[in-house]
Amino acid sequence: MIISRIVKGLIVSALLFSATAMAAGGGDIKVVNINLKDKAALQRGASIFVNNCLGCHAAAYMRYNRLAEDLDLTESQVRDNLIFGDAKIGEVMSTTMSSAEAAEWFGAPAPDLSVVGRSRGSNWLYAYLTSFYQDEFGNWNNTVFPDVSMPHVLWNLQGIQTAVFDEVVADNGSKHKVFKNFELNTPGSQSAAEYDRSVRDLVAYLSYMGEPAKLKREAIGIWVLLFLALFTFVAYLLKVEYWRDVH
């Protein structure tokens, strides 16, 4: 009785889990493994970010000097390569575009990207940044974020792709389109593998920015574990010592 209830519970939760996983994925989202310890990747990602994203999106929780410290860069490297305009090293990454201007030009304000790594997660971000396509009217669209008002700002790297859709007829006769695959019509300056790496680097950077403390926390974690192992050993020696008199 109890066992069958447990089994039923497990089956229901497995079904619920796969339903939510599919709802979130739409079939397009795959797992990207990013490595936050790879400082070179984070540096490349930061460079892509300031060159291509900061014009519209701010990162109001990220200071340039924090970036220098976390990414193993000197302050002058940050000043020379990552700061445009007259921002100071102690300032946050703000954009020159006001949200009112963005709303006027793109129909929607470009949201602050400080914590987008946490709100959307790296798998979604990777899928989003690789799923821009040009529709039959020459407008940008995105299969992961349909009718998004952001243009494909990395098109010169990726090239221009179009999307192929299958037409599916439902039981009641209504038709709808289901995404099938992309076709790259105009090649960009990077190969598919190079663009893949650029997006991974950018996603790693966005993910770091969402939680800068993660880098330090993981490093501290190792020392805590080492300390606990050492402490266990000392405690064991003490125990042996105390019990010698008791026996």
Ligand code: HEC
């Ligand atoms: C020309 C201005 C512009 C540039 C440049 C730009 N974006 Fe955007 N972005 C937007 C706008 C506008 C939106 C809001 C889209 C909407 O809601 O339809 C947006 C939305 C987004 C979102 C979705 C946010 C969310 O959670 O809904 C992400 C992620 C994003 N941009 C990432 C980037 C990255 C990464 C870059 C640099 C490679 C970039 N953007 C460059 C204008 C821009």
